[in-house]
Amino acid sequence: MxxxxxxxxxxxxxxxxxxVGAKNSVLKLMAAALLAEGATVLTNCPEIADVPLMADVLRGLGATVTLDGDTVVVDTPAEPKFHADFDAVKQFRASVCVLGPLLARCHRAVVALPGGDAIGSRPLDMHQAGLRALGANSAIEHGCVVAQADSLKGAPIALEFPSVGATENILMAAVLATGVTTIDNAAREPEIVDLCDMLVQMGAEISGAGTSTLTVTGVQRLSPTTHRVVGxxxxxxxxxxxxxxxxxxxxxxxxxxxxxxxxxxxxxxxxxxxxxxxxxxxxxxxxxxxxxxxxxxxxxxxxxxxxxxxxxxxxxxxxxxxxxxxxxxxxxxxxxxxxxxxxxxxxxxxxxxxxxxxxxxxxxxxxxxxxxxxxxxxxxxxxxxxxxxxxxxxxxxxxxxxxxxxxxxxxxxxxxxx
Missing domain, CATH: 3.65.10.10 (Enolpyruvate transferase domain)
Structure with missing residues (x-):
């Protein structure tokens, strides 16, 4: 009991x-650390149950994660693994946000369908449609989201609804794609702005954070950074x-x-x-x-x-x-x-x-x-x-x-x- x-x-x-830092931001920032080889440091992190759960997901992908009070350090290897297994992912919804970073870094991703709160349907259709627009193949197979792309290319993407999760996954895939991606009807939440701020610190080229249109010019590589999580x-x-x-x-x-x-x-x-x-x-x-x-x-x-x-x-x-x-x-x-x-x-x-x-x-x-x-x-x-x-x-x-x-x-x- x-x-x-x-x-x-x-x-x-x-x-x-x-x-302290937002639950709805820190988990996505931890996932974004997969985009750069080396140690990304997050401060002002909340000491909540979902943070060690996300740490377990990242460890399963080959990262070294240390938790020390309100500080989280994610040390990402040169070649992360691309398969986020069911046991780690099933416990909370935010785990699906590793999909975009894995596709960008590894050109393939297998992420078990996530669990989370019982608050209604939250399908991944928009996530997959956005990744397909960038040139990926994506499908649900054996309880997993499976995505693969030899290369990602920038594209115009219009979301049917300003989904936070879809905006995040598409954004994190687009930062390492070739060319320019525009995300129309993007989510405008402060946590999206926080993610954009950290990605820019890592070397990404993003404009429009906090508006309904995000413009992302892909770069070849990102670097680890230190970032304070938004309240x-x-x-x-x-x-x-x-x-x-x-x-x-x-x-x-x-x-x-x-x-x-x-x-x-x-x-x-x-x-x-x-x-x-x-x-x-x-x-x-x-x-x-x-x-x-x-x-x-x-x-x-x-x-x-x-x-x-x-x-x-x-x-x-x-x-x-x-x-x-x-x-x-x-x-x-x-x-x-x-x-x-x-x-x-x-x-x-x-x-x-x-x-x-x-x-x-x-x-x-x-x-x-x-x-x-x-x-x-x-x-x-x-x-x-x-x-x-x-x-x-x-x-x-x-x-x-x-x-x-x-x-x-x-x-x-x-x-x-x-």
């Missing part, structure tokens, strides 16, 4: 909390929403508030006083939050990763909220767990309708993914009695020192083994 959290509601979160906007926003839900006062540092403009705007709409700082923000909520509607969209829209926290906020807000999920269709399974906690919520297709109540009621609940787990803990903070949150290994994959950070803000939470 996995560990569980016991969360006693009633505390108003107060104080300061810092965030985790999702973790930072989790603490901000927790402050609003518990009518608290929390200062969050270690993140660029420009990466959370819409989120902070929504918190202000809910009645919070939001102060933007040079390296973070402060959220102060004195009264019960006011209901606000949310609609998840790719950046700069409201992040799908924060949808469970938005539902938690709506559950205790005054009035009715409508949350629309436009990215991952299965994320609303979280609502079933919120109903266990007494939330007045129902779903209809891509929409969830929540009528806020003053306080939730404690109950045993189960995490289905990283963000759902964090959202359930936040809900437990505004419930009566003690809420048991099970399967918290999901939370360990995305939130470093989760219990310690919340306890430092005054939450009554403890971890229980088994």
């Amino acid at each position: 996995s560990d569980r959290f016991l969360v006693t509601g009633g505390a108003s979160l107060q104080g300061k909390v810092s965030v 985790d906007r999702i973790v930072a926003a989790t603490w901000g929403i927790a402050a609003a839900m518990t009518r608290g006062d929390v200062e969050v540092t270690g993140v660029d508030p420009a990466h959370l403009q819409l989120v902070l705007h929504k918190l202000a709409d809910a009645g919070a006083v939001v102060t933007r700082l040079d390296n973070g923000f402060r959220v102060t909520q004195r009264e019960r939050p006011t209901a606000v509607n949310f609609s998840t969209l790719p950046f700069p829209g409201f992040p799908t990763d924060l949808q469970p926290m938005a539902i938690g906020l709506a559950a205790v807000a005054e009035g009715m909220s409508v949350i629309t999920e436009n990215v991952f269709e299965a994320r609303f399974r979280f609502v079933e767990e919120m109903v266990r906690l007494g939330a007045d919520a129902r779903t209809d297709g891509h929409h969830a309708v929540i009528r806020g109540i003053p306080q939730l009621s404690s109950a045993p609940v189960w995490s289905s993914d990283i963000r759902a787990g964090a959202g359930l803990v936040l809900a437990g903070l505004v419930a009566d009695g003690v809420t048991e949150v099970h399967d918290v290994f999901h939370i360990d994959r995305g939130y470093p020192a989760f219990v310690e950070k919340l306890s430092g803000l005054g939450a009554d939470i403890r971890r229980v083994a088994g």
Whole structure:
């Protein structure tokens, strides 16, 4: 049996909390280290469960990986292996981001279909279509993505949807291709910009980072570098929403508030006083939050990763909220767990309708993914009695020192083994 959290509601979160590097960036940066022979050093890395998992994937490809606190060193050999096996890859989704680097370096890649959170269909069609446009053959064979190309050549590529994963894999393949690649309708997330920044430091030629069109001029080789991982906007926003839900006062540092403009705007709409700082923000909520509607969209829209926290906020807000999920269709399974906690919520297709109540009621609940787990803990903070949150290994994959950070803000939470 996995560990569980016991969360006693009633505390108003107060104080300061810092965030480190983003889960949604560090794993891709580790994969990008495969593009250059030698030792790439990443700093400000989160100490979360997915980092050693990615290290195991890279070790299986011949790299030497050392983890020391918030520093990760990936030493890539002259000839990496090209087969990422099932045992290493099956545990988390981000492992598929080795596909582009392996194709660029080895001209072939065999990557087992990845596992990860149960939040809905995330097919690899756009990944494969982009790689085919660069001249690769790609297919699904025996549970693996198999890609091969004698050489990669730049090409115009238009994505049907601004997929983060597809943008990353195509980008990392294109940096060593011959000629110019344009990626239209590219993802614009800050983590994509972070990847572009590191690739440029390694010697890549990329323009348009942070816009919907990336232009990549291929180079013959890249060199290892040292890079600081961008702050985790999702973790930072989790603490901000927790402050609003518990009518608290929390200062969050270690993140660029420009990466959370819409989120902070929504918190202000809910009645919070939001102060933007040079390296973070402060959220102060004195009264019960006011209901606000949310609609998840790719950046700069409201992040799908924060949808469970938005539902938690709506559950205790005054009035009715409508949350629309436009990215991952299965994320609303979280609502079933919120109903266990007494939330007045129902779903209809891509929409969830929540009528806020003053306080939730404690109950045993189960995490289905990283963000759902964090959202359930936040809900437990505004419930009566003690809420048991099970399967918290999901939370360990995305939130470093989760219990310690919340306890430092005054939450009554403890971890229980088994």
